[in-house]
Amino acid sequence: MSDRIIIQATINGEEMEFLADERDSLLEALRERIGLTGTKECCNNGNCGACAVILDGRLVNSCCVMAAEVEGSQITTVEGLAQDGLTPLQQSFLEEAALQCGICTPGFLVSSTALLEKNPNPTEHEIRFWLSGNLCRCTGYDKIVRAVQSASQKMRGQ
């Protein structure tokens, strides 16, 4: 039987202390131990991006990070993106109809947020390349790319 461990981390700006199983991935800890179910589990082996979170400033698939590794870390999940109302990205996704079932949307929002922080004016190809680690089965990606383009325009004040 595996052991329980106590982990302290800052999640969406809030200092938290939680109990996890030593075998838990960060994804499992977020969803099962803390109850933040916005980050989704769709493949559990790093191939779909639905579990994307930002860990100490880096975009990661949380299914490939062990919970034990995030002791002392800062984590941003989809629940932590909107501070004062929806972000330009979230708003653009809605305006551009860039989601259908919505299960991939948290992952795309976290990934796109990381992209625009790093590259505020990406080309279409750069957007597609960055987001190629996020699978969507419903939309065919067209409107997702347009939403990111639209948000980047808004964020650059255009």
Added chain:
Amino acid sequence: MVATKEKQFRVIGTRPIRHDGADKVTGRAQYGTDFRMTGMLFGRVKRSPHAHAIIKRIDASRALALHGVKAVITAADLPPPTVGGGGPGPGGGGGPQGARFQMENFMASKKALYIGHPVAAVCATDAHVAEDALALIDVEYEVLTPVLDVREAMAEGAPILHEDLRTRDASPLASEPPADKPTNVASHTQYKLGDIEKGFAEAEVILEREFTTSMFHQGYLEPTNGAAEWSKDGHLTLWNSSQGPHNFRTQLAQMFRIPLSKVTVVPMEIGGGFGGKLFMHVEPLAAVLAQKTGKAVKMIVTREEVFESGPTSGTYVRVKYGAKKDGTITAGQAYMAYEAGAFPGSPLSGGMNGVFGSYKIPNILIDGYDVVVNKPKSAAYRAPGTPAGTFAGESLLNEMAQRLDIDPMELRIKNAAKDGDDRPWGGKWGVIGNLQVMEAMKNHPHYTSELQGENRGRGVSMGYWSNAGGETSASASVNGDGTVQLVLGAVDVAGTRASTAMQLAETIGIAAEDIWPKVVDTDSVGFTLLTGGSRTTFASGWAAYELGMEIRKRMVERAARIWECDAAAVTYGDDGIIRGPNDSEGKERKLSFKEIAAQLGRTGGSIEVGANVNKQTVGPSFGGHIVDVEVDKDTGKVQILRYTAFQDAGRAIHPGYVESQIQGGAVQGIGMALTEDYYWGADGRMQNASFLDYRMPTALDVPMIDTVIIEVPNPGHPYGVRGVAEVCIVPPLAALQTAVAEATGIHFTQVPMSPRVILEALLKDGD
């Protein structure tokens, strides 16, 4: 009915923000896999590692001894199958063995028939413990030889899956007489029109080719799921994401022999279905484990297990056309063998309808075979069966165009099925948009532009899907501030809350934002058929229209009370303004919807209305795609340069979501055509059961998908709606086949045309 009136709509055709949008972009929306309840147990399924085996013995003692494990079940713990037909399935899934086959697919009792076939299930206090317990369930098998290819399964001497299966069992319309010996051919169905011999005799050019398509998975990102709990007085509650809560309720009530009122199915948000979640997978197992333990049990299904759950059929299709030199098609013949998987019920009729569906051909003969093989039982996948059949028919039609030296769109227009023409399966077409789609394609700049460059090619293909209607329930109530609650029975997989609310808003003349649509559990709304078949915007829209018309009537009555006049003197305007007879000073009296709503309390009380519709006046949808590709001769990779998808939507209620449906379906079809595949080992194991190697298109694999929405309103719907969700997956396969043929000179007859397949053919061709 207001269907074909070309009036200006106020709400229909606009692009409001969907009502569930904020929750979905903030992670607040709760999906089936997000369900949790204090004290719930976690369940996992033990699955057969053999494609064909007799189950000799199951010993769960080691698993039960593991701390935290609460129960292990086998098929013996499931209720006995009900008598008669089974649950829904492509091709009916009925027949005398229907219910028994359905239960056997939930959990095998005697024979494991595919790798992944459930043989036992366990639940424990923790997900990790449940996973550990799987390895401690000992199962003894007698391994048998599997049959993995549809034509091998049809041949004499093939390993037999079901000793009691006879040809014709799976379809009541299948041919007689069956030989009275065991077979893997579950049914033989046939369409006949005219005289096929005569048709070929009249032809000046005859072409025939064989095509194969792989098994594909719907690829919904959210795994199948289900959580169940029983109350102490025998009331079952199921939380899951499915495309059909009421259908699941019916099946569970039948299965456990309890009244419908003792089963509640709570639809959570659904992370993709595409037909795969029209059927129960682990829900009955959750219910049995919950019954055994007295606790809530939530089943966990891994991505590998999802690939073993209900993909669509692999197929073998042989197509033959006869045509005159002027392009008139005189004969169309097809032989179609579909892999049903381990139990009968492949989506054969979708393929039989689609192979020649867009054309008027006077002489047709189609023979369709539903065949069992040792692969996962197939489930529906977006326009089930149709992409495979259309791949064959449209690819060969493009080759015929080439042979006759006729423009591919001209050939199609010449033979296009039009209003009133005979359909291949009998009856006549009503009002359809087939020709309009073809004309739009032919005149579009994508088609008329020249494609230049080496290793490049262009292809076109048409597609057809019947769409569906069926039982749908909804209710609405007017709030005192003029906002409206809309209660829906149809699950929202992609935005139908919005499209239904928009149709109600249009009918009563208010803003879509003033309506709050909610999808509710089976206790709270009347029976509603599955969300699938491209029926929801049509059928829920009909319900919304009837709700709206009833609300209008009652608001008129309230206004009449307020003005103390006869209701016949009051009119309800489409703008939401209710007008009455002039007052004593000759001034027109009018009140807005909101103003009357504010007075509901003192004019008689709340207004709440219900609608139960069952409309079959469905409008079929026709579509067509044009694609330009470039093939890399060193790697075999196909790059899509340009893609345009055309579709008759009847009336696009929310154009943004109609476009998105078209784009999504097109990309799924692109996946089938170019990269998705089940790589089978000789032992029947899928060797690429992950998203890394089951290669669905990523954002980098496709360009923008341009969409052209054509509107030929469906006269059978108050707003002209035709379903849009499925026809869009049908054309990509043949369009890409033809584009690749132009780019490489090779007519591929299989999908996927993966880089390996193309490269091998190019290297061979170069020899």
Added chain:
Amino acid sequence: MARHSPSFYPEDDVVTIHIPATLRTYSGGRETVSVAGGSSLRQVFQRLDAECPGIIDRLTLDGDIHPAIAVFVNEEQISLGLIEPVPEDATIRLLPNVGGG
């Protein structure tokens, strides 16, 4: 669409059923079979079975239309099952139900 009550002169009401190719062993090879009209689909099927013995067992299951069959009366799909009223001189088609996804 008007639903008529059974004709006063029953011999004037003739319903034509198109027999799917694979069931023509029941109809002796005939593509269509005509029977006297009835007030419901059930009656029509019963009359069809009298002409083509055994066919009703293919068309029905557990007392209703077999779930794998879609029935069209005068080119419109029915929704009431065996109790569906059948107009005078109607044409009936039997097609495989196509499942959606």
